Amino acid sequence: MNWFINFLGSSIGQKVIMSLTGLFLITFLAVHLTGNLQLLVNDQGEQFNIYAKFMTTNPLIKATSYLLYASILLHAVQGIVLWRKNRSARGGQGYARKVTKAVGTNSFAASNMAWLGIIIFVFLGLHLYQFWLQMKLGKVPMAEYNGEQVKNLYVLVAEAYSNPIYVAVYVFSMIVIGYHLLHGFQSAFQTLGLTHKKYTPLIKGIGWMYSIIVPLLFAIIPILMYFNIYPLSSFLH
Amino acid sequence: MKITLKVWRQGGKYKGEFVEYKLDNVKEEMSFLEMMDVLNESLVQKKEQPVAFEHDCREGICGTCSMVIDGQPHGPQKATTTCQLHMRSFKDGDTIYVEPFRAKAFPVIRDLVVDRSAFDRIIQSGGYISVNTGQAQDANAIPVEKDVASMAFDAAACIGCGACVAACPNASAMLFVSAKVSHLAMLPQGKVEAKKRAQAMVKTMDMEGFGRCSNVTACEAECPKEISVNNIARLNREYLGSVFASEKIV
Numbered sequence: 001m002n003w004f005i006n007f008l009g010s011s012i013g014q015k016v017i018m019s020l021t022g023l024f025l026i027t028f029l030a031v032h033l034t035g036n037l038q039l040l041v042n043d044q045g046e047q048f049n050i051y052a053k054f055m056t057t058n059p060l061i062k063a064t065s066y067l068l069y070a071s072i073l074l075h076a077v078q079g080i081v082l083w084r085k086n087r088s089a090r091g092g093q094g095y096a097r098k099v100t101k102a103v104g105t106n107s108f109a110a111s112n113m114a115w116l117g118i119i120i121f122v123f124l125g126l127h128l129y130q131f132w133l134q135m136k137l138g139k140v141p142m143a144e145y146n147g148e149q150v151k152n153l154y155v156l157v158a159e160a161y162s163n164p165i166y167v168a169v170y171v172f173s174m175i176v177i178g179y180h181l182l183h184g185f186q187s188a189f190q191t192l193g194l195t196h197k198k199y200t201p202l203i204k205g206i207g208w209m210y211s212i213i214v215p216l217l218f219a220i221i222p223i224l225m226y227f228n229i230y231p232l233s234s235f236l237h
Numbered sequence: 238m239k240i241t242l243k244v245w246r247q248g249g250k251y252k253g254e255f256v257e258y259k260l261d262n263v264k265e266e267m268s269f270l271e272m273m274d275v276l277n278e279s280l281v282q283k284k285e286q287p288v289a290f291e292h293d294c295r296e297g298i299c300g301t302c303s304m305v306i307d308g309q310p311h312g313p314q315k316a317t318t319t320c321q322l323h324m325r326s327f328k329d330g331d332t333i334y335v336e337p338f339r340a341k342a343f344p345v346i347r348d349l350v351v352d353r354s355a356f357d358r359i360i361q362s363g364g365y366i367s368v369n370t371g372q373a374q375d376a377n378a379i380p381v382e383k384d385v386a387s388m389a390f391d392a393a394a395c396i397g398c399g400a401c402v403a404a405c406p407n408a409s410a411m412l413f414v415s416a417k418v419s420h421l422a423m424l425p426q427g428k429v430e431a432k433k434r435a436q437a438m439v440k441t442m443d444m445e446g447f448g449r450c451s452n453v454t455a456c457e458a459e460c461p462k463e464i465s466v467n468n469i470a471r472l473n474r475e476y477l478g479s480v481f482a483s484e485k486i487v
């Protein structure tokens with residue numbers, strides 16, 4: 001087992017942890033987005049609330065959610081460890097002038113992953129406090145659908161995004177996530193050694209699209225809610 | 238050309254600071270190092286301590302001429318070592334910052350000279366072939382596909398200059414190590430010890446205090462030999478394959 005512990009501590013091992021947890025979080029984003037899009041259904045939150053109940057009570061999804069919390073923490077902690085290690089490897093004396101170019105990736109994103117990550121982590125704190133913690137501990141108004149009592153998470157969300165400051169914070173955070181993904185998506189594959197003349201352009205292309213489309217769709221939701229626009233119709237009834 | 242230089246001086250009477258020098262008679266066809274020679278001659282005449290910098294071949298093959306010129310290792314011209322950089326890349330009246338390669342694993346010895354022996358120790362830990370590979374004709378008897386030979390040769394073009402480390406925001410040596418591991422792993426003679434090599438060289442690289450690669454790719458952008466970051470992916474593959482699929486523990 002020693003060899004495995006050594007691997008986890010090696011430079012490549014540490015990066016592999018970032019890569020695997022990162023890829024898991026990337027897939028999670030897509031799942032989260034399908035949930036959120038239901039906020040735009042014009043049924044005062046019925047479909048969204050029923051979906052939220054399913055997501056918080058289904059045992060399989062609950063189990064996956066613990067894996068998710070663990071991944072988020074591991075990704076964040078390992079990221080900080082790497083960041084500190086890399087800063088110290090740079091040495092105390094910085095360059096008076098420094099040009100950082102990049103090949104095939106966004107150089108701003110690539111060289112600021114830690115800062116982008118820290119902003120995302122802070123946003124996540126707020127986000128979990130606002131919704132997740134309230135669902136777990138706080139007083140959430142109830143709604144009744146077909147005689148069944150369901151926590152009305154929709155009201156919580158709608159209230160939050162009637163505040164333009166929250167909307168702005170949310171949209172800003174999505175831009176930050178977009179940049180983080182812009183480098184992170186393809187970087188995860190490179191770290192695992194998954195490069196290929198034929199497939200890497202495809203991976204990079206999907207990465208670019210993913211990092212633009214997913215945060216964009218996320219960001220649109222609170223904006224539309226702010227303006228009371230609900231363009232989707234329910235498929236419940 | 239008139240050029241103002243801001244040169245990092247460290248050692249002797251200098252604590253570690255930029256010192257400004259003005260040169261009035263720089264010729265466009267001078268190489269950057271020739272301009273530094275002119276500066277040093279004038280300093281010697283004034284009985285001042287000349288600027289220490291490394292150089293050897295002055296034809297872009299030895300990799301000793303390490304300096305960061307205006308924020309870029311080996312200066313602004315792509316795929317060019319400092320010795321091959323000419324003053325026509327600059328404009329009359331320019332102010333140019335000249336700094337040593339900076340990284341914890343490359344401590345400054347004096348002025349622009351840094352200690353890059355960490356690279357030597359990485360090579361010593363596995364960047365060689367120790368099995369008997371026979372004579373030259375034996376090598377010719379082993380078929381190697383041209384494309385593979387070319388890729389191995391591209392990786393072997395690394396001159397071990399350290400610009401990748403100097404350019405990397407993380408001071409990572411992955412491009413250098415990956416070039417060495419790749420060029421040997423792609424050829425039949427090097428494949429024999431590839432598993433052990435990947436683990437051993439990464440281990441030494443980590444011990445020498447280089448940072449962790451986060452795929453910024455600044456190394457490839459600044460490498461005078463245009464070593465591709467595809468080699469880093471190959472090193473990752475070699476390393477992961479060696480750790481998980483071989484019985485080697487290094």
Ligand code: SF4
Nearest residue numbers: 395396398399401460
């Ligand atoms: S990979 Fe390029 S920059 Fe790094 S040591 Fe080799 S030649 Fe120099």
Ligand code: FES
Nearest residue numbers: 295299300302320
């Ligand atoms: S002096 Fe040899 S490469 Fe520049």
